[in-house]
Amino acid sequence: MHPSPTIGIVGSAGTYGRWLQAFFARRMGLRVLGHDPGDANSDAPDALLDQADVLLFATPIRVTAALIDDYVRRSAGREAGRLWLDVTSIKQGAVEAMLRSRAEVVGLHPMTAPPKAPTMKGRVVVVCEARLDRWRPWVQSLLEALEAECVHASAERHDQMMALVQAMVHASHLAQAGVLDEYAGRLGGLGAIMPFRSASFELDAAIAARILSLNPAIYEEIQFGNTHSAEVLDRLLAQLTELRDLVRAGDDAARTRFRERFLRSREAFGPQALADGNYAYERVGYLLADLVGPRYTSVHLPEDRAGSLCTLLHVFERHGVSLESIHSSRTPGGEVHFRIGFVRGTDAAALARAVTEIDASGVGRVLESG
Numbered sequence: 001m002h003p004s005p006t007i008g009i010v011g012s013a014g015t016y017g018r019w020l021q022a023f024f025a026r027r028m029g030l031r032v033l034g035h036d037p038g039d040a041n042s043d044a045p046d047a048l049l050d051q052a053d054v055l056l057f058a059t060p061i062r063v064t065a066a067l068i069d070d071y072v073r074r075s076a077g078r079e080a081g082r083l084w085l086d087v088t089s090i091k092q093g094a095v096e097a098m099l100r101s102r103a104e105v106v107g108l109h110p111m112t113a114p115p116k117a118p119t120m121k122g123r124v125v126v127v128c129e130a131r132l133d134r135w136r137p138w139v140q141s142l143l144e145a146l147e148a149e150c151v152h153a154s155a156e157r158h159d160q161m162m163a164l165v166q167a168m169v170h171a172s173h174l175a176q177a178g179v180l181d182e183y184a185g186r187l188g189g190l191g192a193i194m195p196f197r198s199a200s201f202e203l204d205a206a207i208a209a210r211i212l213s214l215n216p217a218i219y220e221e222i223q224f225g226n227t228h229s230a231e232v233l234d235r236l237l238a239q240l241t242e243l244r245d246l247v248r249a250g251d252d253a254a255r256t257r258f259r260e261r262f263l264r265s266r267e268a269f270g271p272q273a274l275a276d277g278n279y280a281y282e283r284v285g286y287l288l289a290d291l292v293g294p295r296y297t298s299v300h301l302p303e304d305r306a307g308s309l310c311t312l313l314h315v316f317e318r319h320g321v322s323l324e325s326i327h328s329s330r331t332p333g334g335e336v337h338f339r340i341g342f343v344r345g346t347d348a349a350a351l352a353r354a355v356t357e358i359d360a361s362g363v364g365r366v367l368e369s370g
């Protein structure tokens with residue numbers, strides 16, 4: 001094991017490859033090589049196989065196992081004593097292929113698109129330790145640097161879990177998107193439905209929109225490339241079919257059966273999961289309600305120092321503007337910004353004076369104000 005290993009990223013020009021390149025170079029201070037056919041200036045595969053102490057595959061799911069096999073062949077034993085990693089969404093094929101090398105092997109699965117932030121803080125990463133010995137301390141330091149919430153599992157268990165966590169969730173939302181499209185002619189599209197939204201509808205539509213905005217090849221492979229997906233879809237369909245049959249029957253017996261099903265699922269969740277889920281839902285509901293409040297200002301605080309938010313809030317206080325909510329999030333550029341909502345009846349002129357002072361004094365940079 002090398003304390004400051006050279007990293008080689010296969011797929012370095014891709015969405016994850018680019019994030020990982022910045023992470024290893026900037027956060028961990030390591031030398032990073034990368035190969036990607038999409039980047040003519042990237043390093044040759046042989047440079048990675050010669051020089052990289054840690055080789056990481058961040059390539060499309062469908063080609064990854066065969067690509068790793070190709071790297072095993074080309075490496076021809078040079079990988080002994082080194083570490084091979086991957087970030088493929090489906091783990092069994094990739095991990096089994098890496099195990100055909102002589103390298104130590106750990107499969108990783110970040111349960112998020114590459115974050116805007118420099119680490120995985122607050123996100124989950126599944127860790128599949130397949131053959132780990134001398135590289136263990138370094139892998140531990142990598143996981144600490146990622147700042148993720150790590151969960152350990154075999155590749156097989158990971159894929160079974162992902163059939164529920166990803167394949168089922170994506171399929172349900174793709175089905176909803178399809179139904180909404182079928183109804184668009186009759187009732188209008190999402191734009192016509194949204195004014196009638198519940199928080200649940202809004203959240204489900206947001207999930208569908210998220211899925212439809214990202215890389216379709218990943219969603220295709222999460223369904224088609226996981227051997228456990230079809231069975232989970234069978235179960236989902238059976239549950240929906242039973243529900244549909246009960247509703248169609250419409251009699252007292254069907255209603256009794258519906259209530260039994262409802263109560264059984266409630267028991268299966270258990271009181272703690274129900275309480276936690278309800279609390280999470282309500283918090284998100286408040287957040288969504290706050291974010292559509294008509295009077296608001298979004299501000300970036302350029303000075304990352306204790307008390308700078310307090311200085312900002314004093315400006316509103318001096319101008320007699322009362323706050324209703326305050327939320328922080330990240331801009332696409334990775335800057336933290338605060339969205340501040342104001343109480344109903346806020347004096348627009350007083351708010352405008354506060355906003356001007358914030359910008360002019362340099363306390364904050366106002367991004368948007370409504």
Ligand SMILES: NC(=O)C1=CN([C@@H]2O[C@H](COP(=O)(O)OP(=O)(O)OC[C@H]3O[C@@H](n4cnc5c(N)ncnc54)[C@H](O)[C@@H]3O)[C@@H](O)[C@H]2O)C=CC1
Pocket residue numbers: 010011012013014015016017035036037038058059060061063064067087088089090109110111112113114214215218
């Ligand atoms: N994007 C996401 O939200 C997440 C992606 N992942 C996983 O990360 C991996 C990469 O995904 P993305 O970066 O989103 O895909 P991407 O399509 O943006 O990047 C893949 C890169 O691999 C390159 N590539 C293709 N064939 C290659 C080869 N023979 N040698 C070297 N590079 C090659 C492509 O040119 C491309 O730049 C996938 O396995 C995916 O399952 C995991 C979690 C989330």
Ligand SMILES: O=C(O)C(=O)Cc1ccc(O)cc1
Pocket residue numbers: 088089110111112113210214218
């Ligand atoms: O960030 C999101 O919304 C995602 O769900 C993206 C995503 C896509 C594929 C993965 O294997 C993990 C996460």
